Amino acid sequence: xxxxxxxxxxxxxxxxxxxxxxxxxxxxxxxxxxxxxxxxxxxxxxxxxxxxxxxxxxxxxxxxxxxxxxxxxxxxxxxxxxxxxxxxxxxxxxxxxxxxxxxxxxxxxxxxxxxxxxxxxxxxxxxxxxxxxxxxxxxxxxxxxxxxxxxxxxxxxxxxxxxxxxxxxxxxxxxxxxxxxxxxxxxxxxxxxxxxxxxxxxxxxxxxxxxxxxxxxxxxxxxxxxxxxxxxxxxxxxxxxxxxxxxxxxxxxxxxxxxxxxxxxxxxxxxxxxxxxxxxxxxxxxxxxxxxxxxxxxxxxxxxxxxxxxxxxxxxxxxxxxxxxxxxxxxxxxxxxxxxxxxxxxxxxxxxxxxxxxxxxxxxxxxxxxxxxxxxxxxxxxxx
Numbered sequence: 001x002x003x004x005x006x007x008x009x010x011x012x013x014x015x016x017x018x019x020x021x022x023x024x025x026x027x028x029x030x031x032x033x034x035x036x037x038x039x040x041x042x043x044x045x046x047x048x049x050x051x052x053x054x055x056x057x058x059x060x061x062x063x064x065x066x067x068x069x070x071x072x073x074x075x076x077x078x079x080x081x082x083x084x085x086x087x088x089x090x091x092x093x094x095x096x097x098x099x100x101x102x103x104x105x106x107x108x109x110x111x112x113x114x115x116x117x118x119x120x121x122x123x124x125x126x127x128x129x130x131x132x133x134x135x136x137x138x139x140x141x142x143x144x145x146x147x148x149x150x151x152x153x154x155x156x157x158x159x160x161x162x163x164x165x166x167x168x169x170x171x172x173x174x175x176x177x178x179x180x181x182x183x184x185x186x187x188x189x190x191x192x193x194x195x196x197x198x199x200x201x202x203x204x205x206x207x208x209x210x211x212x213x214x215x216x217x218x219x220x221x222x223x224x225x226x227x228x229x230x231x232x233x234x235x236x237x238x239x240x241x242x243x244x245x246x247x248x249x250x251x252x253x254x255x256x257x258x259x260x261x262x263x264x265x266x267x268x269x270x271x272x273x274x275x276x277x278x279x280x281x282x283x284x285x286x287x288x289x290x291x292x293x294x295x296x297x298x299x300x301x302x303x304x305x306x307x308x309x310x311x312x313x314x315x316x317x318x319x320x321x322x323x324x325x326x327x328x329x330x331x332x333x334x335x336x337x338x339x340x341x342x343x344x345x346x347x348x349x350x351x352x353x354x355x356x357x358x359x360x361x362x363x364x365x366x367x368x369x370x371x372x373x374x375x376x377x378x379x380x381x382x383x384x
Contacts, residue, residue, distance in 0.1 A: 116142020224256025279320015
């Protein structure tokens with residue numbers, strides 16, 4: 001791993017990436033963020049709302065990604081607060097404080113709103129009013145959102161385990177365990193639940209697919225083998241949640257590869273060199289990736305060939321991308337949302353949600369886009 005690349009992680013890992021920090025000595029970032037250049041275009045927004053949900057993450061780099069369920073947006077913060085918001089007005093329907101430091105959330109399914117705590121606890125709330133239903137301990141810290149479907153809650157924890165819980169009472173149904181590398185990025189991809197299977201990326205560059213009902217492994221595939229002489233060089237974490245389109249799974253590793261994989265067989269259809277951890281998205285034509293330097297790149301979905309790269313936002317700690325309409329949208333460390341052309345990556349608009357960073361990728365229902373700042377400010381924007 002190149003030292004410059006590692007140092008770039010520090011602006012948002014000073015408190016959350018202790019292992020990485022110990023190898024860099026807390027050195028300052030050698031690559032300053034690109035200054036924003038004036039652009040003529042305005043953000044393509046035709047309606048908006050903003051509210052303070054009180055879900056504050058402060059200086060903690062935790063991706064508490066909001067989640068949509070029908071006409072409700074669920075958000076949570078490091079401070080333990082969880083809120084349900086109306087997607088069209090931002091009105092807070094309910095809000096609760098679970099009294100724990102939250103590091104994983106938010107998941108929705110089986111009539112539950114699910115969050116994970118730093119001390120290895122999963123908390124289930126009633127989706128209707130936020131009333132607490134149960135708490136369950138899992139093997140270690142929960143660093144991504146628990147997910148629920150097909151009668152099981154699936155949790156990915158920091159030690160590399162996948163655990164299945166009963167959504168009625170939180171009882172453990174099964175656990176899939178694996179050994180993690182000595183050094184990893186702080187963070188894990190959230191499990192993807194489809195057709196009775198749980199798909200997860202691992203910290204050693206693999207994708208594993210297990211049966212939701214039993215935890216039995218269907219298949220496991222290496223996307224990027226660990227290479228290099230040092231533990232730093234050998235980091236190939238999959239922290240960006242894989243995306244599924246049809247039967248093709250798109251997955252990217254840190255300092256490894258971007259690949260298209262047959263979700264039924266595990267066969268790698270194509271792969272190319274790439275490095276990312278913030279996220280990716282896909283549409284009928286392309287795969288969009290925010291790489292480790294905060295360049296946004298598009299690749300042909302069928303072949304992996306490069307289509308375009310937007311490098312005017314380098315080192316701005318961009319979120320993963322989200323496709324909405326004709327745009328690819330990312331957030332940055334100063335609270336800006338950037339609207340890029342889906343066709344060529346050119347900057348088409350920019351607006352500021354808040355003066356605090358946007359850590360989690362925006363989410364969309366196809367017509368509106370929703371984003372949350374680390375200070376608890378949440379906004380919805382209708383996109384032309």
